[in-house]
Amino acid sequence: MISNHTILSPEEIKSFYFASLDYSGFITIDHQISEIWTKLVLGNGNNPIPPGFLAKLVVSLVHKYAGKVKLVEKNREDDLIDMIKKSLAFSQLEGEFIARGSQINIAEIYKTLEIILEKMNFFYHEKYKLYEKYLNSSFKDETNLAKNFSAINLLEELYEKAIDYIVLNNTSLESTDLFEIHHSHLFEGESMSRLRFIYKNMIAFNKLIKKRLLSQITLKTESDNVIKNFGEPQVLMLGGYDSLTNKGDISSIVPSELAYIDETEVFDYFDYKYIQKELLYFQRE
Structure with missing residues (x-):
């Protein structure tokens, strides 16, 4: 039975912390990650962010030690991390962190984790919050684990x-x-939060405009009427009917029949010129 407390008590916070580490396959985590966890919780709505999740995410990013580990079965946390790792931006960051090795900036890791958490609404929970005065006292030796609090249920939720x-x-x-x-x-700083708000809205607006413009483009399809007005596809410019609107591109100069490369033929000078985008009025002989 989960406690009815809206604000987690020191005992509940301690239970949540160690249950998260256990769920993630950690016995202990690096003190820097623990400090990042505290800062992220207090700076982003006091939400119950799982510390073990952050440690496992750091390992995925930098491929270095994040704490003492143990084997655990695959769980929903792994499913969430797999979703995050699918993006090309994550792969790029991962490569950058690995290349820099020991020169990794902790502030940059913090910002990376904060932005990733933002993508999932900072583990927002309408019922449970972690407040500073209880957070600071939750790791004292005299603080016991909560008896009537199912931290595992909260984690999975x-x-x-x-x-x-x-x-x-x-x-x-x-x-x-x-x-x-x-x-x-x-x-x-707080004074720059407005700039970040403007930046985020500008990016969101730009994405919306691109999406709307793409959705309004109707590509020409082959039909008797199109063939009558524009000709057969093979005598149109490279790209077929779509190339009719690509003025200034090489596809508006080169007939598509000239750019055809037969898979059965040996790679030749024509193919080389075409791939190097140096093909203008060449013909295959």
Whole structure:
């Protein structure tokens, strides 16, 4: 039975913390990650962010030690992390962190985790919150684990909510997020929160415009009427009917029949010129 407390008590916070580590396959986590966890909780709505999740995410990013580990079975936390890792932006960050090795900036890791958490609404929970005065006293030796509090149930609920949020809102780490991660100093402090708000809205508006423009484009399809007015596809410019609107592109110069490369033929000079985009009025002989 989960406690009815809205604000988690020190005992409940301690239970939640160690249950999260156990769920994630950690016995202990690095003190820097623990400090990042505290800062993220207090700075983003006092939500019950699982510390073990952050540690496992850091391992996925930097491929280095994040704490003392043990084997656990695959669970919903792993499903959530797999969803996050699918984005190209995550792969790019992962490569950057691995390449830099020991020169990794902790502030950059913090910002990366914060932006990833933002994609899942910071593990928002309408009932449970972690407040500073209880958080600070939760790890004292005299603080016991809560007896009537199912931290595992809360963890699984948090992961289900996070997965549902990502699916519903189609959120993921994007290339535009990399600018903020690499230039986190531009958005530091409360006075710069307005700038970050404007930046985020500008990016969102840009994505919306691109989506609307793409949705309004109707590609020409082959029909008797189209053939009558524009000719057969093979005598049109490279790209077929679509190339009729691509003025200034090489596809508006080269007939598509000249760009045809037969898979049975040996790669030749024509193919080389075509791939190098140097093909203008060449013909295959």
